[in-house]
Amino acid sequence: MQRRVIGLLALVVTVAAAPVASACLRKPPPQPKLAKQVDHTQRDVLAAEKALARGDNAKAGQLARGAIPAIAQLPPTDAAELATRAQRTLAIATVRSAGDVHAFELDGADAAHTKAANVAWAGLVLSYQAALKADNVMVKLQLAEALAADTYQRTRARDLLRDLSARDLMPSARGYAMLAQLEGDAALRDAALGRCRDLGGDSTCKA
Amino acid sequence: MQGVTRSRRVGALALLLAVSLPPACGGEPRPVPAKAAEVIAPAPDPEPVAAALEPAADPALLARASARFTALECNRCHEIESIAAPTPEFDCVGCHRKILAGDFEASPQELAGWQSRIHSLVDVPRLVPGPRFRRAWLQGFLADTHDLRPNLEAGMPRFALAPDDVATLAAWLSPAAETAAPALGDATRGRAVIEAKGCGTCHRMRGVAPLPATTLPIAIAPAALARGQRLAPDLAHARERLRPAALLQWLESPEQLQPGTAMPTIPLDETERRDVAAYLLQAPLEAVAVAAVPERLPLLQREVRYEEVDAKIFHKTCRHCHSDPELVIGDGGPGYSGGFGFPKRGLDLNSYEGILSGSLDDQGQRRSLFSATPQGVPRIVAHLLARHAEQAGRPLPGVRGMPLALPALPLEDIQLLDTWIAQGRKRNAQPGDDAEGAP
Numbered sequence: 001m002q003r004r005v006i007g008l009l010a011l012v013v014t015v016a017a018a019p020v021a022s023a024c025l026r027k028p029p030p031q032p033k034l035a036k037q038v039d040h041t042q043r044d045v046l047a048a049e050k051a052l053a054r055g056d057n058a059k060a061g062q063l064a065r066g067a068i069p070a071i072a073q074l075p076p077t078d079a080a081e082l083a084t085r086a087q088r089t090l091a092i093a094t095v096r097s098a099g100d101v102h103a104f105e106l107d108g109a110d111a112a113h114t115k116a117a118n119v120a121w122a123g124l125v126l127s128y129q130a131a132l133k134a135d136n137v138m139v140k141l142q143l144a145e146a147l148a149a150d151t152y153q154r155t156r157a158r159d160l161l162r163d164l165s166a167r168d169l170m171p172s173a174r175g176y177a178m179l180a181q182l183e184g185d186a187a188l189r190d191a192a193l194g195r196c197r198d199l200g201g202d203s204t205c206k207a
Numbered sequence: 208m209q210g211v212t213r214s215r216r217v218g219a220l221a222l223l224l225a226v227s228l229p230p231a232c233g234g235e236p237r238p239v240p241a242k243a244a245e246v247i248a249p250a251p252d253p254e255p256v257a258a259a260l261e262p263a264a265d266p267a268l269l270a271r272a273s274a275r276f277t278a279l280e281c282n283r284c285h286e287i288e289s290i291a292a293p294t295p296e297f298d299c300v301g302c303h304r305k306i307l308a309g310d311f312e313a314s315p316q317e318l319a320g321w322q323s324r325i326h327s328l329v330d331v332p333r334l335v336p337g338p339r340f341r342r343a344w345l346q347g348f349l350a351d352t353h354d355l356r357p358n359l360e361a362g363m364p365r366f367a368l369a370p371d372d373v374a375t376l377a378a379w380l381s382p383a384a385e386t387a388a389p390a391l392g393d394a395t396r397g398r399a400v401i402e403a404k405g406c407g408t409c410h411r412m413r414g415v416a417p418l419p420a421t422t423l424p425i426a427i428a429p430a431a432l433a434r435g436q437r438l439a440p441d442l443a444h445a446r447e448r449l450r451p452a453a454l455l456q457w458l459e460s461p462e463q464l465q466p467g468t469a470m471p472t473i474p475l476d477e478t479e480r481r482d483v484a485a486y487l488l489q490a491p492l493e494a495v496a497v498a499a500v501p502e503r504l505p506l507l508q509r510e511v512r513y514e515e516v517d518a519k520i521f522h523k524t525c526r527h528c529h530s531d532p533e534l535v536i537g538d539g540g541p542g543y544s545g546g547f548g549f550p551k552r553g554l555d556l557n558s559y560e561g562i563l564s565g566s567l568d569d570q571g572q573r574r575s576l577f578s579a580t581p582q583g584v585p586r587i588v589a590h591l592l593a594r595h596a597e598q599a600g601r602p603l604p605g606v607r608g609m610p611l612a613l614p615a616l617p618l619e620d621i622q623l624l625d626t627w628i629a630q631g632r633k634r635n636a637q638p639g640d641d642a643e644g645a646p
Binding site: 054135137170200 | 347372532533534553559560561563564565571573574575577578630631632633634637
């Protein structure tokens, strides 16, 4: 009991002796901070596309995979439009790198098989999306690029590109450049190269 | 969309909707070469259009009105009584207002940037059912909209409303039977009252001597006055637009007929109200010369690249309604995904590839934006020129002017686009054009 009274007195004295000014100026007790969560998916997908555009396929693949973790799923578990866009970016990076850029790894498979499986995956992704987005010209162009990488599908790729060209719907100089490479007919090849140069200039358009 | 925060969605939409018009859109229009005015507009009938009183609206139409207003997305711009506001992604006007008021969740720098560019889709008439409007006029206006408020930058778009929808919306806006008006007063005295009460501070009246902007007889806050000036309709439309009995009520107490209206209550006794109504409904309107439709400018002789066209046109105006929903937050805008009763057009003007990818026609087939019209004009250019024709009061059948309901682009900007198309739609070399893997 005596100890309790002494303790209480000590507390009262301490509080009473505290300078008022110091109490007023004391910092308020820390409040829990509200973290502002910002989703960078859009920024990362755009960065992946830019990396792809400048020819950095590895970086494009890395960014796309980072933006959409389940990117290899077909159909994508994240059905958002942004996810499908990222998936196409990765698919094109895979095609352009001849399978060096991976969407997934194959347990126990050697490098050649892993590359081939990833290129096949890229073709599947783009075929799937082209079917879903039948009115999307960019997806058609990307599919054509994937098909053109496959010896057995080059005719189909050429036909897709011819159709876009005939309807004046080719979305980029790259599309005309691809068409020029696939055309057997010299006059049609020259015409495609001419349109390529109209749009993009000589650096894009290689005969 | 997984992980995308609401604020981010809204922020991105706000960015898209922050209509940053070219200088000539936002401020004084640039002088444009035009033929001298050739066509004289017929003078509106000096007598009230319909002597017969309108009956009550068809209840069947009223029953479907709420669903149609929502389906047609009228609430993206209008606040509509008893119709819920849209979600923030689709609330064009609400979003603009929040940004201008500084209430939008964004950094001060972002807010300041948007605030400097937003000057349209802020003041929009609130829609409430009431006795004021002639239903017949509403139907005509909805079916074939025209400029009504000369000081408002964004007008009512030219929609493609089905006749049923036109009848439904008009019925909802003016559901009651028209009541007979008491005898009108003296139009000459009415003109004097209008001048004395300062109506010309906000209103114009096409076809009569200009209304002087005399001092208002009441105190009104500058912001309220500015809003009133922007929303004030051309009074020449009053005789076709308004029911006489309701006009008298309106002149007595606008707030009673439409709470929140920008029209202030101007003290008028009954005789003055009848005189003013007589002037508005009966004063002879002189024929007014219609502005000539400006002519398409010749192509430029210098080289034009995509980057310049994008900076001056696509990136400033078009992309706000025409963007690929894969990359923007929301639906890409009505010009991509459809809306306001328009079908999906799949038109992305937010990227070079999108622009070259064309748009969907009425059959859902892609077609180039650059295919020539029967007049030999690239289709996209024809739409931009059509907006000039609409502003001159002569809309082109079958060609909707763009930007929809906003001021026409300066002819010099259209000339730039026209030249770019004619030169093959070139753009600057892109990083990676000659990279490994490129064809």
